[in-house]
Amino acid sequence: MARRALVLVxxxxxxxxxxYVQAAQRLGLVPITLSADPAQYDYLAAESSEAIRVDTDNLDALIRECSRLGATYDIAGITSAAQSFYxxxxxxxQHFDLPGPNAASIERCCDKFAQRQLLAEAGVPIPAYRMAENATDVESSAVEIGLPVILKPVVGLGSRGVRLCRNPDELAEHTNHLLGGKHIWRSSPGILVEEFAxxxxxxxxxxxNEVIGITAADFGPPPYFVFRGVTFPALLTDEEHKRIVDVSLRCLRALGLGWGxxxxxxxxxxxxxxxxxxxPRLAGAPDPQLVQLAYGVDLITEHIKLVIGDxxxxxxxxxxxxxxxxxVPDRDGTLxxxxxxxxxxxxxxxxxxxLYVEPKTPIVRKGDIRDYIGHVVAASxxxxxxEAIxxxxxxxIDWSITPFPTLGK
Structure with a gap:
């Protein structure tokens, strides 16, 4: 009898x-990762987990590879830990008649402008927003909404390219950063100009369709939105909790979500x-660990069960x-x-x-998820x-960073 496999894109x-790899193994599945560059995932070798090089931006290539794997394994399910491939x-x-998310709903949701439009049409409370494609659009949109505003790429992850602009100089500076060749676009350039809620x-x-719980999160100093701390569950009144749950379920209906x-x-x-x-994805680490520590619910294992029809x-x-x-480091330089x-x-x-970094690593802060150098998790x-723990x-934990040499010195 063929072994059951979980394909991870x-x-x-x-x-x-x-x-995901470890949870699949605990469920008796063979995790197989399809990747354009499997070597970037150190844990695959450490877990002796199979990986296959394939162009993951090519749907036909993925279908061919999954069909080939189907000759050896019973493919129980297909999923991903990365939103950009969801x-x-x-x-x-859909192609292999397996349980999975609605691709069209996911694509709409990952377009922040399309997402805002659908939420606004459904009467969901959201900040005022405008779509901009050039510097003139950004400036006029900011005037309409009123400073301060947040600029963010229409498609993107991990707070990359997201910044609070508090005055015209910051607005022009970040617009130039996004449109001047410094930002790597995942799609055709488009900027969301948004009211600062x-x-x-x-x-x-x-x-x-179930809200498992609500996390409270704190950011570092503006103008960026880099998480410094997360707590689960948040300290909320019953009424506050109910209002967040109600709005969450309205979002799912408006966006055609509700699976996974x-x-x-x-x-x-x-x-x-x-x-x-x-x-439209599981929150990134360490959020799943917090839910498991607080409530004993392993979201990753339960997601895989859903994926394989259990x-x-x-x-x-x-x-x-x-x-x-x-x-998060407080300066750039060499660790x-x-x-x-x-x-x-x-x-x-x-x-x-x-800890994510080794000594002698160059530290260059970006104002996004890439700034993290480690995390600590506790429960009581x-x-x-x-909080005291x-x-x-x-x-x-301590570290030392020597600033980069200044030109001319």
Whole structure:
């Protein structure tokens, strides 16, 4: 009898890619990663997990490779840990008659302008927005909305190219950055000019049509939106929780979603919850670990069960508060040394300490997800204790960065 395989289209260098491989193995599946460059995923070799080089931007090539694999394995399901390939996954699942997301809905959702239009038509509360294709459009849109505004690429991930512009000089500078050849576009250039919705930031963690819980998140200093800390579950009143859940479900209906993992980002403004973004994917690390530590629900395993047509279970096993701090350098330069992770990991309540960089690594901050150099995760029965554990662990980790030489010196 052929072994059952889970096909993963691409992986994730820092995100949940490894967790998908390990969860598949625990479920008795053979994880097989299809990638344009399998060598970029170190965990594949470490887990002795099969990987096949294929052009993952070519749907026909992927169909041929999956058909070839079908001669050896029973392909139980196809999925991805990367949002940029989730629509492709939907097309593959449809071709092979496997459970999967609606590709057209995913593609609409990944276009931030199309997403805003659909949410606005459904009466979902969102910031004022305009679409711009050139500097003149950006300037006129900012005048209409009123500074400060946020500029972001219409298609993009990980806060790349996202910036708060508080005055005309910042607006012109970032417009030039996006349109002047410095930003790498994933599609034809298009800029979303958006009202800056102010207030606490929350993320609804969703599977199917069920809101599993809500995460609270904090950002570093403006003008960028780099997460510094996330806590699950958020400290909300029953009424606040209900309002976020209600708006989340309205988003799913408006966008034709409701299959598999999703997360929706909100700002709680003076008008209540305002939707910042709907992401048709599992939230990135360490969010899935926080849900598992807090509620005992393994979102990645439950997602795979859905993918292979098995019965899933989102029932809470326990209730704790889990939180993470993302480590972000305060300057550019060469990383001389970084250490203290073993001290931090030994603190009771610390669940994970992970450093992403090695000494002598050049540090060049981008103002997005690429700035992280590590994270610490902790859990305990209550919020205050978890925060105290995290602070002690973060204080145990230290590093030194020597600034790059200045020209002329």
């Amino acid at each position: 691409e992986g994730h260098t820092r995100g949940p890619g490894l967790l 629509a492709t996954v939907g097309k593959l699942c 102010q207030g606490p930031h929350y993320i609804a963690q969703i599977m199917g 993992p999703m997360n929706i980002e909100f700002r709680w403004t003076k008008l209540g919850p305002v939707v910042i973004e709907v992401n 019965e899933w279970n989102l029932r809470r096993r326990h209730s704790q508060t889990a939180a993470a701090r993302l480590l 001389d040394w970084i250490g203290g992770e073993s001290r931090a990991a030994a603190i009771p309540g610390v669940a994970e300490v992970k 029965p209550n919020f205050a204790r978890t 995290l602070q002690r662990a973060v204080d145990s």
